[in-house]
Amino acid sequence: MTLPYVIKVGGALLESTEATQAFLHNLYQINDIQSVLVHGGGTQVASLLNKLGYTTIKKDGLRVSPPEQMPYVTGMLAGAVNKKLVAQANSVGLKAVGISALDGKTIRAEVFDNALGAVGQPISADSTLVEQLISSEWLPIMACIGASDEGELLNINADHVAATLAESLQCPLLLLSDVPSVLDAQKQRITEITPASLPTLVNDKVITDGMLVKVDAAMATAQKTHEPVIIAGWRDSLSAILAGDAGTHVLPE
Ligand SMILES: Nc1ncnc2c1ncn2[C@@H]1O[C@H](COP(=O)(O)OP(=O)(O)O)[C@@H](O)[C@H]1O
Numbered sequence: 001m002t003l004p005y006v007i008k009v010g011g012a013l014l015e016s017t018e019a020t021q022a023f024l025h026n027l028y029q030i031n032d033i034q035s036v037l038v039h040g041g042g043t044q045v046a047s048l049l050n051k052l053g054y055t056t057i058k059k060d061g062l063r064v065s066p067p068e069q070m071p072y073v074t075g076m077l078a079g080a081v082n083k084k085l086v087a088q089a090n091s092v093g094l095k096a097v098g099i100s101a102l103d104g105k106t107i108r109a110e111v112f113d114n115a116l117g118a119v120g121q122p123i124s125a126d127s128t129l130v131e132q133l134i135s136s137e138w139l140p141i142m143a144c145i146g147a148s149d150e151g152e153l154l155n156i157n158a159d160h161v162a163a164t165l166a167e168s169l170q171c172p173l174l175l176l177s178d179v180p181s182v183l184d185a186q187k188q189r190i191t192e193i194t195p196a197s198l199p200t201l202v203n204d205k206v207i208t209d210g211m212l213v214k215v216d217a218a219m220a221t222a223q224k225t226h227e228p229v230i231i232a233g234w235r236d237s238l239s240a241i242l243a244g245d246a247g248t249h250v251l252p253e
């Protein structure tokens, strides 16, 4: 099997049917790479929780997830968002199968920090199910709902799921967001981040919130896979991103 790409898209993409359709069509056109699509849905979760009268907050980029909210979080991420993405992928000609991080025991997770409630932290990944789907020419589309060994549902940040899966597959990772790249203090594209350049960007608070979660996950994965991890925008074409003409490369050394 050729190495797949793990591609992660954030919830902001899924707010627009047209943008999602364009991205999936682009993925269909790049038919010389196999991929696993991991998705978030933070925007959609926040909107549902707000409608239900909950106040929802993020701490260091992670959503505080009281256990009583998990049926709604799970329903949105592994239900509505995942199935809509599978339906749209199928409609552009892809052959998609919707799964979650917990299916096939793909991601093993534990509670991240009791103060965050049912937020999960991946411990390890077993990519057997994903590899079987890919070798049968299915496109796995994975929601970021995991579970603890005790069977408690956990809300895992989708960047963490994608990173852990790429480490298990030892394959390239693309984290696609609503911004075109990691931006510097002047809002210009940073083309490369290295272990040497990262601490200043963090200490100077140039990289914050969800981007900090993403860059930290990218750096850890780059070091474990010995491959650059690409952080880019879903508005750019995948071929431009893969050619290095867009996005930020997070380098292991
Ligand atoms: N240096 C930075 N460059 C780009 N985006 C940044 C930076 N620092 C913080 N951000 C914020 O991080 C966001 C991307 O993270 P996040 O919202 O979690 O994305 P996603 O939902 O795609 O995972 C951007 O929309 C931006 O508001």
Ligand SMILES: CC(=O)N[C@@H](CCC(=O)OP(=O)(O)O)C(=O)O
Binding pocket: 009, 010, 011, 012, 039, 040, 041, 042, 043, 045, 061, 062, 063, 119, 120, 144, 155, 156, 157, 158, 159, 210
């Ligand atoms: C623990 C945690 O923060 N979970 C995320 C899961 C969804 C996600 O990661 O969505 P994006 O990729 O769209 O940001 C959340 O509830 O927002």
